[in-house]
Amino acid sequence: MQPLYQRLISLLLLLSSLHVFQLTEGCSCALTHPQDAFCNSEIVIRAKVVGKKLLRDGPFGTLRYTVKQMKMYRGFDKVQHVQHIYTSASDSLCGVRFDINKYQYLITGRVYNGKVYTGLCNFNEQWERLSLAQRKGINHRYQLGCDCRIKPCHHLPCLVTSKNECLWTDMLSHFGNSGYQSRHYACIQQKEGYCSWYRGITHRDKTTINTTEP
Incomplete structure (x- = not known):
């Protein structure tokens, strides 16, 4: 019985080590605006x-x-x-x-x-690494868009399917949540429930940019 017991213990240790290896390789997160x-x-x-x-x-x-x-x-x-x-x-x-x-x-x-x-x-x-737009978003703007849906675009063509969607295209350039839209735009709900990208007012340009395709 002893050799069988030892083999069972060895098998359990092997399975445990495989499980730990899977865990070390297992932290993967979806990109999020x-x-x-x-x-x-x-x-x-x-x-x-x-x-x-x-x-x-x-x-x-x-x-x-x-x-x-x-x-x-x-x-x-x-x-x-x-x-x-x-x-x-x-x-x-x-x-x-x-x-x-x-x-x-x-x-x-x-x-x-x-x-x-x-x-x-x-x-x-x-x-200090956050952009000015991200800081403004955290302070106020993001909350205004919590009823909107940011739709990731991984491969062209990409289309919005409802009025409350903003198309997020940073993945096309492989930048993801460090891309231009992520750093400079918020998806804000406008009139009649429509959502669109909003950049806001900058020091260089005093106009408001409000577009669905930044």
Whole structure:
């Protein structure tokens, strides 16, 4: 019986190692326009990360980041004030990494049992790296377009199929959520429920650009 037992243990260890390998290769996220990331998040804040602690819960552990919240943009109905952000300690499970006492971050996430969780598939970025249009979107404009649908275009031809859609073409140039539309446009609902791309007013050009094909 002993050799059979040992073979079973070896088989289980092999399957476990294969499972871990799949996890390390398993964090893949669909590209998301920052407006969709904002509208689909339960929590959106700007904060500075001031501490980190590894919690030994679960097989991989959880990182608990202590944050100094600067401003909350979304989530007032969920929590009063965010003090901690939780994420997986494993990169394979899409855990996100923040620098301590260096930058202010835009952090988006969800709330579970009163705790705020985020990961690589959420929109997290250094605040200084956001474009002016993205900052304005987070402050006001994105909320105006949460009833709109941003439709990704991966291959031509692409067509909108309803009046509340904006065609997102950044993927055609392989830039995705770092592309021109992502950085400079918001999809805003106009009259009679129609949605269209909105760039707004810039310092160089005092006109309002409102087009379905930026």
